[in-house]
Amino acid sequence: MSYSLNFLGTGTSHGIPVIGCKCATCTSTNPKNKRYRSSVLFTKDGKNLLIDTTPEFRLQALRANLNELEGVLYTHIHADHVHGIDDLRVFTTKTSLPIYGSEATIKHIEKHFTYVIKSETAYKKAAVPHLYTNVLEAYKTYNIGGFEVTPLIIYHGDMPIFGYRIFNVAYLTDTNNIPEKTLEYLKDLNLLVLVALQHKEHKTHYNISQAVAMAKRIGAKQTLFTHIAHGLEHEKDNADLPPTMALAYDTLEMNFEE
Ligand SMILES: [Zn+2]
Ligand SMILES: [Zn+2]
Numbered sequence: 650m651s652y653s654l655n656f657l658g659t660g661t662s663h664g665i666p667v668i669g670c671k672c673a674t675c676t677s678t679n680p681k682n683k684r685y686r687s688s689v690l691f692t693k694d695g696k697n698l699l700i701d702t703t704p705e706f707r708l709q710a711l712r713a714n715l716n717e718l719e720g721v722l723y724t725h726i727h728a729d730h731v732h733g734i735d736d737l738r739v740f741t742t743k744t745s746l747p748i749y750g751s752e753a754t755i756k757h758i759e760k761h762f763t764y765v766i767k768s769e770t771a772y773k774k775a776a777v778p779h780l781y782t783n784v785l786e787a788y789k790t791y792n793i794g795g796f797e798v799t800p801l802i803i804y805h806g807d808m809p810i811f812g813y814r815i816f817n818v819a820y821l822t823d824t825n826n827i828p829e830k831t832l833e834y835l836k837d838l839n840l841l842v843l844v845a846l847q848h849k850e851h852k853t854h855y856n857i858s859q860a861v862a863m864a865k866r867i868g869a870k871q872t873l874f875t876h877i878a879h880g881l882e883h884e885k886d887n888a889d890l891p892p893t894m895a896l897a898y899d900t901l902e903m904n905f906e907e
């Protein structure tokens with residue numbers, strides 16, 4: 650079996666460069682310092698599964714030549730992970746598209762984006778997305794469009810949100826606390842994708858040293874850090890990481906044969 654993972658975006662909530670910022674990262678011409686909001690795309694046998702719809706989803710889809718989607722998994726309700734939802738409409742001109750998340754996430758989307766939900770929309774012929782919602786339970790394994798998906802609880806400050814294990818890759822963004830039960834589901838990973846925000850500690854995200862410590866504990870073959878703020882400059886901070894770890898960057902693609 651082979652599948653791939655494409656980093657559509659690796660930036661924190663405001664994206665990099667930050668509007669108006671003149672710091673070394675934001676003014677860098679290195680493409681690895683230009684970060685759209687965090688999202689990844691899994692691909693297997695020509696089928697695609699997306700995690701989150703960022704405010705740059707349209708640009709990310711164009712850059713990745715994305716023209717087919719089996720569904721969307723949502724991690725949580727924050728704007729940087731959801732607000733590109735309207736641009737899913739091009740994937741629903743012939744059929745509706747399933748979206749997935751925790752009960753809290755799905756309730757939030759149904760409440761705040763009423764018009765995109767197939768069962769509730771009164772504008773079926775209008776140019777709006779036709780999405781249908783699916784609540785997932787943590788720690789249950791699902792087959793979604795041919796992908797083996799297990800939602801895992803992680804804490805984003807006080808808020809429980811979903812990370813996902815898909816085959817032997819785990820995607821854990823926006824967290825500063827991974828509970829013991831979830832750690833049991835993170836064994837034998839080929840790749841761990843984990844948030845590493847910046848050098849300074851933060852209330853709801855791991856900083857780089859906490860992320861490295863957690864990645865060592867999880868012990869995946871390889872770890873890539875994402876959801877990166879402008880406090881991390883790609884070349885400089887990447888060079889300081891242990892050999893099995895690196896900063897992810899937009900358009901990075903990882904291929905797996907299992
Ligand atoms: Zn975020
Ligand atoms: Zn900056």
Ligand SMILES: [Zn+2]
Pocket residue numbers: 725727805823
């Ligand atoms: Zn968040």
